[in-house]
Amino acid sequence: MFQLAAGNPVVTGTVISSTWANNTLSDIANNGLSNCITKDGQQTVTANIPFNNNRLTGVANGVAASDAATVGQIQSGSAVTLTGLSGTGDAIVANSTPAITAYSTGQAFLYIPTATNTVSNPTINISTVGAKTITQSNGIGLWASALVVGTPYVLVYDGTNFRVQSGTLGALVGAASPYGFRNRFIDGNLDSWQGGTSFNISGTGFSYTADMWVCTAGASGTATVSQGTFVAGAEPAGMETPVTNFLKFSQTVSSPNGGGIAQRIESVRNFEGRSATLSVWLWTDSGTITVPNITIGQTFGTGGSSQVNTTLTPGWTVTSTPQRFSVRLDVPSILGKTIGTNDYFVVVLNLPASVTFAVNAAQWQIEDCPSAAPSAGLPTQFEWRGYATERKIITRYFQSVPVTSDQVIVATARSTTSVLGSLYVEPMRTAAAITSPTLTGGAILIPSGSTTSISSFFSYQRAIVLVSSGTGYTAGQSGLITFTGGAFNLDARL
Amino acid sequence: MQFQLMNDPFTGEPSDRFIIFTDDDGNVWTVPKDSNWMWDLYQQWLAEGNEPLPA
Numbered sequence: 004m005f006q007l008a009a010g011n012p013v014v015t016g017t018v019i020s021s022t023w024a025n026n027t028l029s030d031i032a033n034n035g036l037s038n039c040i041t042k043d044g045q046q047t048v049t050a051n052i053p054f055n056n057n058r059l060t061g062v063a064n065g066v067a068a069s070d071a072a073t074v075g076q077i078q079s080g081s082a083v084t085l086t087g088l089s090g091t092g093d094a095i096v097a098n099s100t101p102a103i104t105a106y107s108t109g110q111a112f113l114y115i116p117t118a119t120n121t122v123s124n125p126t127i128n129i130s131t132v133g134a135k136t137i138t139q140s141n142g143i144g145l146w147a148s149a150l151v152v153g154t155p156y157v158l159v160y161d162g163t164n165f166r167v168q169s170g171t172l173g174a175l176v177g178a179a180s181p182y183g184f185r186n187r188f189i190d191g192n193l194d195s196w197q198g199g200t201s202f203n204i205s206g207t208g209f210s211y212t213a214d215m216w217v218c219t220a221g222a223s224g225t226a227t228v229s230q231g232t233f234v235a236g237a238e239p240a241g242m243e244t245p246v247t248n249f250l251k252f253s254q255t256v257s258s259p260n261g262g263g264i265a266q267r268i269e270s271v272r273n274f275e276g277r278s279a280t281l282s283v284w285l286w287t288d289s290g291t292i293t294v295p296n297i298t299i300g301q302t303f304g305t306g307g308s309s310q311v312n313t314t315l316t317p318g319w320t321v322t323s324t325p326q327r328f329s330v331r332l333d334v335p336s337i338l339g340k341t342i343g344t345n346d347y348f349v350v351v352l353n354l355p356a357s358v359t360f361a362v363n364a365a366q367w368q369i370e371d372c373p374s375a376a377p378s379a380g381l382p383t384q385f386e387w388r389g390y391a392t393e394r395k396i397i398t399r400y401f402q403s404v405p406v407t408s409d410q411v412i413v414a415t416a417r418s419t420t421s422v423l424g425s426l427y428v429e430p431m432r433t434a435a436a437i438t439s440p441t442l443t444g445g446a447i448l449i450p451s452g453s454t455t456s457i458s459s460f461f462s463y464q465r466a467i468v469l470v471s472s473g474t475g476y477t478a479g480q481s482g483l484i485t486f487t488g489g490a491f492n493l494d495a496r497l
Numbered sequence: 498m499q500f501q502l503m504n505d506p507f508t509g510e511p512s513d514r515f516i517i518f519t520d521d522d523g524n525v526w527t528v529p530k531d532s533n534w535m536w537d538l539y540q541q542w543l544a545e546g547n548e549p550l551p552a
Contacts (some may be wrong), residue, residue, distance in 0.1 A: 210521075211534075
């Protein structure tokens with residue numbers, strides 16, 4: 004607090020000397036007025052000022068980052084609401100007032116789009132600081148039309164990207180939807196084993212094992228691939244339920260180039276020019292193995308371009324403790340390629356060379372992910388579509404059609420020497436290869452009373468055609484085909 | 498693994514519509530032309546200089 008210089012106050016009768024006057028006025032100027040805040044701003048504050056619970060009133064809104072903000076300014080959100088939107092919905096340019104000079108972790112802005120996004124990784128550049136990707140709140144990429152025009156979104160900077168922390172995102176549609184058919188693998192849960200539950204394989208060729216899964220033992224190697232079953236209620240912690248089975252791959256004779264487990268996914272267009280996250284639970288029976296690499300195969304089919312293989316090293320060390328592994332796959336574009344028939348996309352989990360081991364695999368998933376995702380890929384929750392849906396999808400590729408003694412199939416004499424009958428099945432991808440290892444008692448009965456057996460059968464996309472060759476038929480004559488049991492296996496797999 | 502030619506099931510004449518494939522487990526498959534992996538296997542097998550059994 005300012006106090007008058009020595010000699011003050013003066014009393015009546017005191018002579019006002021120049022010494023007193025100069026000292027006093029100099030003290031007032033130097034120690035009093037020079038320490039005051041003046042209304043015209045000519046003085047500069049040199050220390051924090053305690054206001055003793057009083058307010059600054061009538062102040063103007065701050066305009067620079069170092070200005071004080073008003074209550075009104077805070078309420079309006081003007082300092083954090085992005086303005087001057089330009090660019091596109093995929094590469095947004097925006098301003099903040101006052102302009103920022105750098106992003107800082109935890110920094111938040113309010114963004115109200117004037118255009119929606121068409122890509123899964125839109126960017127925003129605020130006050131020309133730099134373009135950053137906008138993601139979901141969990142850091143995973145968005146999808147087309149996620150950012151809705153006119154909807155306010157709070158974007159929070161996480162140190163790398165801006166995450167949409169609040170605001171209702173647009174409808175999730177198509178392959179990008181996390182709510183259905185994310186998983187492009189068919190029967191990733193390994194529920195379907197119509198073709199058998201144990202397979203001995205050898206050499207470099209790929210053999211079908213669980214219905215949709217092919218395996219190879221590698222050059223000069225042999226392996227057993229079999230169905231493993233979890234004890235109900237004792238599934239590995241973290242695995243989605245219901246999960247019943249796993250695939251056990253036992254390399255019984257080592258191969259110098261190693262075996263592998265794969266699924267061929269119809270259409271080489273899958274994921275082309277995009278990124279995908281592969282995830283799978285793996286564990287050994289005992290000991291540790293390292294997954295040497297993963298191969299993405301783009302097979303263009305008969306009459307198409309040559310196959311393109313892309314290999315990456317995931318760095319997965321598999322122990323006897325079940326773990327969910329994941330990796331991002333960057334799939335090459337197929338621009339300029341020729342697509343033939345029976346084209347497909349394949350992912351091969353390559354297994355160690357020159358050793359014997361037993362490894363188990365469960366809950367396979369491959370799904371879209373942003374190209375900016377971490378190399379680990381960030382898988383979403385394993386998607387199981389239910390027994391009925393998975394089996395229905397599998398039927399496009401493989402089905403076992405049982406026949407019983409209660410079943411009769413109408414047959415017609417096509418000529419004097421052949422009788423034809425059709426057993427209709429669920430439509431398949433293409434005309435299927437067919438076998439009947441368990442079929443018994445096939446017979447054709449015609450009204451004249453003669454009985455003959457089935458001489459051959461083949462399939463179209465939606466029917467099994469049964470043929471009997473003989474003599475003495477009357478064209479157009481109807482009859483019946485019967486069996487005592489067994490099944491036809493139809494294979495239209497890739 | 499073995500491949501065998503197959504006559505047309507209706508006419509009995511030689512045909513390239515199907516081949517007969519016997520897999521390693523002894524299952525005998527009737528395989529339509531260009532249909533699936535078995536036909537691809539057949540093409541690779543032919544390319545290695547093998548000849549299918551007659552019908």
